[in-house]
Amino acid sequence: MTILKCSAVKCMYNENELCSRGDIEITGANARHAEDTTCGSFRDRNSSGSAMNCTAQHCGCEKINIDCKAQECTYNDHCKCTASAINVSGCHATECCDTKCDTFSCKC
Template sequence: MTKLDCTVTNCFYNDDKSCCKGDIMVEGEEARESGSTCCGSFVEKKSSTAKNSVSQPKKDIEVGCHACHCVHNEDCRCMADKIGIAGTNACQCQETECITFACK
């Protein structure tokens, strides 16, 4: 499990910089820098969207990864001890990024 710090407060799954989804997927198959990655699990939080009261925010989370050129990617899984997902005020997944990405 990877410790996740997520500053994408406009995401439906974000609760106090933690994720309530349970697992996420980092996209960016051809990425060579963090700005070319994104959280593929991002869902914009809208004022009319009700939050699932069953899900609890977690810091330890499974992180799938399609960023093939990242040093932390092992068999499409993030093996970093801790990662950060950034994208304050994001409205779509392309406005987020994995700030822990490091090119091989």
């Protein structure tokens, strides 16, 4: 599993910059730059409601499984992230396209 730090604090799964979802998907099949990637698992805390929000239970995880669709990323091995740690950014994100995997490194 990969260590995840996430600045998308408006995501319903974000708990102190950790993720309470259990796993996430990084999208951007044809990505050549970090800006071409997104966290496909992002859900806006305000528009999604709080029923699935684990904030009150403090269940954010530091290590997480990452399904990576960024085929050209150095850390992608058969759609699994092999980086020891990644950063997902999006401190002002209100939808998936406002996030990105800062750790993306193109092998192209």
